[in-house]
Amino acid sequence: xxxxLSNYGSLLLRAMGQTLLLALSGxxxxxxxxxxxxxxxxxxxKACNVIETVFVDVIRGVPMIxxxxxxxxxxxxxxxxxxxxxxxxxxxxxxTICLSLxxxxxxxxIIRAGIQSVDPGQMEAARSLGLPYGKxxxxxxxxxxxxxxxxxxxxxxxxxLKDTSILSVIGFxxxxxxxxxxxxxxxRSFQTWFIVAVMYLIIILALSKAAKVIERRLNRGRKxx
Amino acid sequence: xxxxxxxxxxxxxxxxxxxxxxKLEVLKDISVDVHEGEVVVVIGPSGxxxxxxxxxxxxxxxxxxxxxxxxxxxxxxxxxxxxxxxQNIGMVFQHFNLFPxxxxxxxxxxxxxxxxxxxxxxxxxxxxxxxxxxxxxxxxHAYPDQLSGGQQQRVAIARALCMHPDxxxxxxxxxxxDPEMVGEVxxxxxxxxxxxxxxxxxxxxxxxxxxxGDRLLxxxxxxxxxxxxxxEVLSNPQEKRTKDFLSKVL
Numbered sequence: 001x002x003x004x005l006s007n008y009g010s011l012l013l014r015a016m017g018q019t020l021l022l023a024l025s026g027x028x029x030x031x032x033x034x035x036x037x038x039x040x041x042x043x044x045x046k047a048c049n050v051i052e053t054v055f056v057d058v059i060r061g062v063p064m065i066x067x068x069x070x071x072x073x074x075x076x077x078x079x080x081x082x083x084x085x086x087x088x089x090x091x092x093x094x095x096t097i098c099l100s101l102x103x104x105x106x107x108x109x110i111i112r113a114g115i116q117s118v119d120p121g122q123m124e125a126a127r128s129l130g131l132p133y134g135k136x137x138x139x140x141x142x143x144x145x146x147x148x149x150x151x152x153x154x155x156x157x158x159x160x161l162k163d164t165s166i167l168s169v170i171g172f173x174x175x176x177x178x179x180x181x182x183x184x185x186x187x188r189s190f191q192t193w194f195i196v197a198v199m200y201l202i203i204i205l206a207l208s209k210a211a212k213v214i215e216r217r218l219n220r221g222r223k224x225x
Numbered sequence: 226x227x228x229x230x231x232x233x234x235x236x237x238x239x240x241x242x243x244x245x246x247x248k249l250e251v252l253k254d255i256s257v258d259v260h261e262g263e264v265v266v267v268i269g270p271s272g273x274x275x276x277x278x279x280x281x282x283x284x285x286x287x288x289x290x291x292x293x294x295x296x297x298x299x300x301x302x303x304x305x306x307x308x309x310x311x312q313n314i315g316m317v318f319q320h321f322n323l324f325p326x327x328x329x330x331x332x333x334x335x336x337x338x339x340x341x342x343x344x345x346x347x348x349x350x351x352x353x354x355x356x357x358x359x360x361x362x363x364x365x366h367a368y369p370d371q372l373s374g375g376q377q378q379r380v381a382i383a384r385a386l387c388m389h390p391d392x393x394x395x396x397x398x399x400x401x402x403d404p405e406m407v408g409e410v411x412x413x414x415x416x417x418x419x420x421x422x423x424x425x426x427x428x429x430x431x432x433x434x435x436x437x438g439d440r441l442l443x444x445x446x447x448x449x450x451x452x453x454x455x456x457e458v459l460s461n462p463q464e465k466r467t468k469d470f471l472s473k474v475l
Contacts, residue, residue: 124285125322125381129336129388130312139335143326 001191008182008192015178016199022092022174023161026099030160033100034107039137041112052108059105064166068098072170091172098167103160110156114149115141147218154211158204175199233261236392236423237282242291243447244277251277253447255291259392262421266434266455269444270470275427278444279396282425283307283314295392312340315385319397321377323369329356329380330365333387342388355383359413375406379413386417393417395426431475435459443467 041052059067072094079085118141126136168177179196183189237259244252251274259265267275280286281293284300284307293300300310324332333352337343343351356362359379369377378398385393395414399407411433418424418437428434434441434455441455443464451464459475462468 119320119322121318121320121322122324125316125318125324126336127308128283128285128311128314128316129385130308130340131336132308135339139339140324144324147326 001195004182004186004188004191004195008186011178011182012175012195012199015173015175016203018172018178019161019164019174020203022095022099022164022167022172025092025096026103026164027157027160029096029100030103030107033104034111037104037108038111038115041108042115043133052112056105056108059101064098064102064163065169067102068094068167068170071097091167091170094170095164095167095172099160099163102163103156106156106159107153110149110152111145114145114152117148118144150211150215150218154207154214158207161204161207162200235259236261236263236296237425238292238294239282240292242278242281242293243289244274244281244286245289251447252281252288255447255449257442257449257452259423259425261391261423263439264418264422264424264426264437265440265442266438267425267427267442267444268429268431268434268470269442269450273444274447275444276396279394279425279427282394283311283316285316312388313390313392315382315388315390315393317378317381317385317393317395317398319400321369321374321381321401323377323381323384325369328366328368329361329372332369332380333384336384337387340388348387352383352387355386356380358386358416359383360409373406374402375409378402378406378410382410382413382417392423392425395424395428397427397429399428399430429474431459443470445470 037052037055040048043049062070072089072091076087076089079087115137122140122144123136126140127133131139164174165176168174168180171177175196179192182192186192235258237257239258240256242252242255243250255274255278257265267278269275277286281288282295282300288301291301295310296313298305298310300307323329324335327335330349330352333355334345334348337348337351338345342348353362353365356365359382361376361379361383364372364376364380369380372380382393382398398414399410402410407430411430414424414426414433415437426433426438438455440452441458442449443451443458443462443466445466451458451462451467458467459471462471
């Protein structure tokens, strides 16, 4: 254990940084995608609703490892050989695209469900005061929806963070990919994988703790006497 | 309708209004005028379409046919700025629909602030004034879930009043209340009526209808079956369906 830590510790730490970088950029775009598609699902417009359903069904219906191969290898192949373009995708870009599409689809469903869990009377009350739809959504419905969505969103963030490991298959130097190299060099698989497991555990425990704090803070405002 | 000319201008004009939800025809052919300062009380069995009728008046439900004009504006016209029209029509719901994440004062001030009706200080004065009017000024910083049903409904009325509407719609405002709280809400509504507010009230409170209403509409099956002076209709109904209904509720 000490051998691995002293010789490969900094490499694994750097890999952990890459994992976090990938996860954060993925989550950032996933939140935007989730918000856009979540709203598409709740507006009173059939076409918008259908777009959301199709997006979610397609992304949820494809395993992320397949999505990763498709984005990283398939799409450049298509562009280069069939469209005559010269395109290369970095592993980070491809990984971010995969994570944001995958996590974005689940986020869209979480946001849709969160908004729909708010009593329709709230929207009606806001609209009857003369507020336009967007303002009513932002000021009245969303703040209530977010309160119920937070635990599920954090859960999805944790899943996505762990899913970054899948992107080791396209050669992104995140934690799992780097650990594989360490094992290949040292044959010390027990020690290496144990350290990697602990590293994931620490990040995720920190994230869970942060989530609890946010949740408590959100609930504090309301029932304060 | 002709006998109500003395009430002044027509505030709400409804002619041949119909409304269907899919195949279900809830409103069949409704024509009625509401004049300035008039209190119109709508009664009828459940499923008769009275709530739907009320919700059509501020386009919470979009009518399928007919014509509705409020203050001369055709609200079924897609070019009409419905948000602007709604600012002049206050609405009070059966389940209050206060915003649970805001305290009472914020509930009152949110819409006027967002719509920039006035500067913040003056709006706060107005809000406190409205709270005083409904007897809730001491609870300005309480949250809705700390209030009783009757208190919540009085706040909801104050919230609507903060937009300075000249029409108020009430959708069964006392139906979700414990009996001992009905009085305090009706009291506020009575005061509003005496100040000359134009009101359309869907209710089961026959006492209120008799005492405060200028006109009573009895609805059944998507039609206005009978209408007239509340005391007259309640004590001497002409139509058989009105008689049947009143014999069950009185």
